[in-house]
Amino acid sequence: MKNKMNACVRHCMDLDYFCFYSILGLQKSLQLLPQKEGNNRLQMEKNLSLQIHLEQKAHVKKDAKTVLKDKIKRRCSCSKGRLKKQFVDFLPVLQWLPKYRFKEYIWGDVMSGLIIGIILVPQAIAYSLLAGLKPIYSLYTSFFANIIYFFMGTSRHVSVGIFSLMSLLIGQVVDREVQLAGFDQSEYFNKQNVTDISPANFNITEHSMDQEYEKEHFAVGVAAAVTCLAGVYQVLMAVFHLGFVSVYLAEPMLDGFATGASLTILTVQVKYLLGIKLPRSQGFGTLVITWINIFKNIHNANVCDVITSAICIAVLVGAKELGDRYKQKLKIPLPTELVVVVVATLVSHYANFNEVYGSSVAGEIPTGFIPPKVPNFAMMYRVALDAVPLAIIGFAFTVSLSEMFAKKHGYTVRANQEMFAVGFCNIIPAFFHSFATSAALAKTLVKDSTGCQTQVSGVISAVVVLLVLLFFAPLFYSLQKCILACIIIVSLRGALRKFHELPQRWYVNKTDALIWIVTMLSSALISTEMGLLVGVVFSVICVIGRTQHPHIAVLGQIPNHTFYEDVSEYENLCLMQDIKIFRLQAPLYYANKDFFQKFIYKMSGVNPILEITKKQKAEREFKKQAKLEHRVKAVCNNAQTVCSNERNETVMHLVPNHWGFHTLIFDCSSIPFVDTAGISVLKGILRDYKEIGISVLLAGCSPSVIDSLQRAGYFGKNDENRNTSLFCTVHSAVLYAEDSQSREADSQV
Structure with a gap:
C-alpha cells in the first residue's frame, strides 16, 4: 500500500513538473521525463502549449464626468484638517524643524553655513557683472533666496541663490532694455572714473551722475520685472502640475547648454580681465562679435588689470587644484575666493590702482536695505518671453539637484513643492530689488561635503550675507572688477571640463553626444535662449528619429x-x-x-x-x-471541357508554395x-x-x-x-x- 502511494505521489509530482514546463514551452522539461516516452510527451507539450488561453480581466470604465466631479470635490473641499495639511505642506519647515536634532545636526549646519556664506559673498559681488547690476543687488538676492528656501524647500542639502547661468540671462535682458531705453550713449563716459571736478566740468559730472542713477534704477526695474514674472510662471507650473516639462530637458542637453553658456560667460568676462571698455553685444552671434571687438581693441588693454588677472587666475586655479587633490585630507574647503578678494582689495586700496592706473573698481556698495518696491508691471509685457527660459532652467536645475542629493542621503523631496519654493524665491525677492535664482551645483557640493544636515545651514549663510550688507559692504569699494571676472571664470572649470568627457560620451552613446554638441554650439554661437530651444527640439527629433527607423x-x-x-x-x-x-x-x-x-x-x-x-x-x-x-474549340462537347477545366484547377491547386516559408x-x-x-x-x-x-x-x-x-x-x-x-x-x-x-x-x- 505504501509503495503504491509513493508511486502515486511521484506520478503526480512528475505530472506537475511536466505541466508547468510545458505551459512555458521549455524543452528542458523533457530531461525530467523518461527517455522512452520522449516522443509522446513532446506531442503532449505541443498540445498543451497550443491550449494556453489567458482571459483578460473586465475593466470597469468610469464615467469621465463622474471622475472629474470627484476630483473637483476632493480639491475644493474645505475642512479644518485639510487646511492644516495644506498649510504644513506649503511650509515644510513646520514639519522638520520641530524634529530637529540639535546636538547631532547643529555643528555640521553651522560649519557648512559659514563656509557657504564666505564663498557666497565674493561670488555674489562677482556675478553682479554678469547681471549688469550693482553688487548690492546680488547680495540682496543671496540673502532672500536662502531665507525663503529655508521655509519652503524640501531638500536638506540644496544651496539656492545666485547662479552664473541665471545671472547671464538676466544680464542679457537688462542690457537690451537699457540700450533700447537710450542709456547706451553715455555708457563709456559713465564708466570712466571722473576725478576732475573743476567748475568747468562740474555740470557735466553732475549730469552724468544723474544719468547713471536713472540707468541703475531702470536696470534694477527690468531685472525685478523679469524675475517676478519667471517666479509667477514657476508657481503656475506647480499649481497645474506641469513638472513634466523637465522630462524634455535631457541630461546631455542640459550639460551642453551649460557648457555653451559657460563659453559665453567667459567671453563676456574677458574685457574685464584686459581692462577694455566694450559694450555687451546683443542678438545672435554674441560670442563671435565680442571676440572680434576684443581683438580690435586689444591695444587699449590696461596693463595693471592684465597683470592682476594673471596673478589672480594662477592663485585661484592652483588653490582649486590643490583642494581637489587633497580634498580627502582637508576637512573644509579652502576659502580661496575670500582670501583673494580681501588681499586684492587691500592692495588696490593702498596702491591706488583706480586713480594711478585707471583700473576699474567695484565702487561704492551701500549698507542696509533699500525700501521695497512693486515690480514694474508695464515692463513685464516686454520681458514676458524672456522669463520663460529663466523659469524652465531655474526649476529644472533645482528639482534635478534636489532629487540627486535626496537619493544620495536616503530621503524624499516633493518636486511640485520645489517648484513652489523656487518660484517664491523669485517672486518675493523681486519686491526687494533682487533677480532670478536657482540651485547651484558647485555650492551644493561644498555644502554636502562640509557636513550639512538641514536648511538651517542656509540661514547661517544668510546671516553672513546680512553682516556684509549691514557692516562690511563699503570695504569692497576698491575691489578691482578684473578680480571679480577671475572668480567667475575659475568657477566655470566644472562646465568647461565637459569637453574632456566628450570622447567617453561619444563612446557610450553617439546620439547623446550629438545632442550635447548641437546644444553647446547653438548656445555659444547663436544665443543662450535660442540654444535652449534648439537643444529641446533637437532632442525630440533624435527620439523621433530613433523610433522612425528602429531596429x-x-x-x-x-x-x-x-x-x-x-x-x-x-x-x-x-x-x-x-x-x-x-x-x-x-x-x-x-x-x-x-x-x-x-x-x-x-x-x-x-x-x-x-x-x-x-x-x-x-x-x-x-x-x-x-x-x-x-x-x-467550339465543337468540343461539354464533358470534355469540364474535364479539362477540372484538370487545370487541380494542377493549379497542387502547385506548391514556392516562397520558402x-x-x-x-x-x-x-x-x-x-x-x-x-x-x-x-x-x-x-x-x-x-x-x-x-x-x-x-x-x-x-x-x-x-x-x-x-x-x-x-x-x-x-x-x-x-x-x-x-x-x-x-x-x-x-x-x-x-x-x-x-x-x-x-x-x-
Missing part, C-alpha cells in the same frame, strides 16, 4: 532551448525552417509604419502586393486564353503601443500574406497592444481569430505553425 531583429532559436534571439547579434542560432520571425524594438506608429512594412517585405523576400498583382494578371491571362480556346511571426514583446496607422499596416500585412497562402501570427503582445488590436477589429468579428492569431510566447506560435502545417499536409494527402 527590427530577425530571430533564430537558441539550440536545445525555446528562446529566440537576434541572429545579427549572436552566433550559433538556428533559423526556423519554413517560418520567419521578426521583432520590432520600438512602438509601431505613423512615423515608422512604412519603414516596418518595407523591411518585412525585404527580409521575407516576398512582396505580397506584387505577388497578388502577378496572380491576378495570370488569372486574367488564363481566362483570356480559356475564352480563346473555347471559341476555337509558410508563416510569419511577429514578436511584439518590445512594442509598447500601436496607433491606428500601425494597426492598419498590421491588418494589411495579415490580409495580403493570407491571400498568397502565408499565415501571420503575433506573440508576446502587451495588454495595451492587445486592447488596441481588439478595438480595431484585427482578430475579426467578435475576436473569432484571436486564439489562432495571438500567442503568449514566440515558441507557442512556432509550435502552432508547425502543427497547422503538418495537419494541412496530412489533409492534402
Whole structure:
C-alpha cells in the first residue's frame, strides 16, 4: 500500500513538473521525463502549449464626468484638517524643524553655513557683472533666496541663490532694455572714473551722475520685472502640475547648454580681465562679435588689470587644484575666493590702482536695505518671453539637484513643492530689488561635503550675507572688477571640463553626444535662449528619429532551448525552417509604419502586393486564353471541357508554395503601443500574406497592444481569430505553425 502511494505521489509530482514546463514551452522539461516516452510527451507539450488561453480581466470604465466631479470635490473641499495639511505642506519647515536634532545636526549646519556664506559673498559681488547690476543687488538676492528656501524647500542639502547661468540671462535682458531705453550713449563716459571736478566740468559730472542713477534704477526695474514674472510662471507650473516639462530637458542637453553658456560667460568676462571698455553685444552671434571687438581693441588693454588677472587666475586655479587633490585630507574647503578678494582689495586700496592706473573698481556698495518696491508691471509685457527660459532652467536645475542629493542621503523631496519654493524665491525677492535664482551645483557640493544636515545651514549663510550688507559692504569699494571676472571664470572649470568627457560620451552613446554638441554650439554661437530651444527640439527629433527607423531583429532559436534571439547579434542560432520571425524594438506608429512594412517585405523576400498583382494578371491571362480556346474549340462537347477545366484547377491547386516559408511571426514583446496607422499596416500585412497562402501570427503582445488590436477589429468579428492569431510566447506560435502545417499536409494527402 505504501509503495503504491509513493508511486502515486511521484506520478503526480512528475505530472506537475511536466505541466508547468510545458505551459512555458521549455524543452528542458523533457530531461525530467523518461527517455522512452520522449516522443509522446513532446506531442503532449505541443498540445498543451497550443491550449494556453489567458482571459483578460473586465475593466470597469468610469464615467469621465463622474471622475472629474470627484476630483473637483476632493480639491475644493474645505475642512479644518485639510487646511492644516495644506498649510504644513506649503511650509515644510513646520514639519522638520520641530524634529530637529540639535546636538547631532547643529555643528555640521553651522560649519557648512559659514563656509557657504564666505564663498557666497565674493561670488555674489562677482556675478553682479554678469547681471549688469550693482553688487548690492546680488547680495540682496543671496540673502532672500536662502531665507525663503529655508521655509519652503524640501531638500536638506540644496544651496539656492545666485547662479552664473541665471545671472547671464538676466544680464542679457537688462542690457537690451537699457540700450533700447537710450542709456547706451553715455555708457563709456559713465564708466570712466571722473576725478576732475573743476567748475568747468562740474555740470557735466553732475549730469552724468544723474544719468547713471536713472540707468541703475531702470536696470534694477527690468531685472525685478523679469524675475517676478519667471517666479509667477514657476508657481503656475506647480499649481497645474506641469513638472513634466523637465522630462524634455535631457541630461546631455542640459550639460551642453551649460557648457555653451559657460563659453559665453567667459567671453563676456574677458574685457574685464584686459581692462577694455566694450559694450555687451546683443542678438545672435554674441560670442563671435565680442571676440572680434576684443581683438580690435586689444591695444587699449590696461596693463595693471592684465597683470592682476594673471596673478589672480594662477592663485585661484592652483588653490582649486590643490583642494581637489587633497580634498580627502582637508576637512573644509579652502576659502580661496575670500582670501583673494580681501588681499586684492587691500592692495588696490593702498596702491591706488583706480586713480594711478585707471583700473576699474567695484565702487561704492551701500549698507542696509533699500525700501521695497512693486515690480514694474508695464515692463513685464516686454520681458514676458524672456522669463520663460529663466523659469524652465531655474526649476529644472533645482528639482534635478534636489532629487540627486535626496537619493544620495536616503530621503524624499516633493518636486511640485520645489517648484513652489523656487518660484517664491523669485517672486518675493523681486519686491526687494533682487533677480532670478536657482540651485547651484558647485555650492551644493561644498555644502554636502562640509557636513550639512538641514536648511538651517542656509540661514547661517544668510546671516553672513546680512553682516556684509549691514557692516562690511563699503570695504569692497576698491575691489578691482578684473578680480571679480577671475572668480567667475575659475568657477566655470566644472562646465568647461565637459569637453574632456566628450570622447567617453561619444563612446557610450553617439546620439547623446550629438545632442550635447548641437546644444553647446547653438548656445555659444547663436544665443543662450535660442540654444535652449534648439537643444529641446533637437532632442525630440533624435527620439523621433530613433523610433522612425528602429531596429527590427530577425530571430533564430537558441539550440536545445525555446528562446529566440537576434541572429545579427549572436552566433550559433538556428533559423526556423519554413517560418520567419521578426521583432520590432520600438512602438509601431505613423512615423515608422512604412519603414516596418518595407523591411518585412525585404527580409521575407516576398512582396505580397506584387505577388497578388502577378496572380491576378495570370488569372486574367488564363481566362483570356480559356475564352480563346473555347471559341476555337467550339465543337468540343461539354464533358470534355469540364474535364479539362477540372484538370487545370487541380494542377493549379497542387502547385506548391514556392516562397520558402509558410508563416510569419511577429514578436511584439518590445512594442509598447500601436496607433491606428500601425494597426492598419498590421491588418494589411495579415490580409495580403493570407491571400498568397502565408499565415501571420503575433506573440508576446502587451495588454495595451492587445486592447488596441481588439478595438480595431484585427482578430475579426467578435475576436473569432484571436486564439489562432495571438500567442503568449514566440515558441507557442512556432509550435502552432508547425502543427497547422503538418495537419494541412496530412489533409492534402
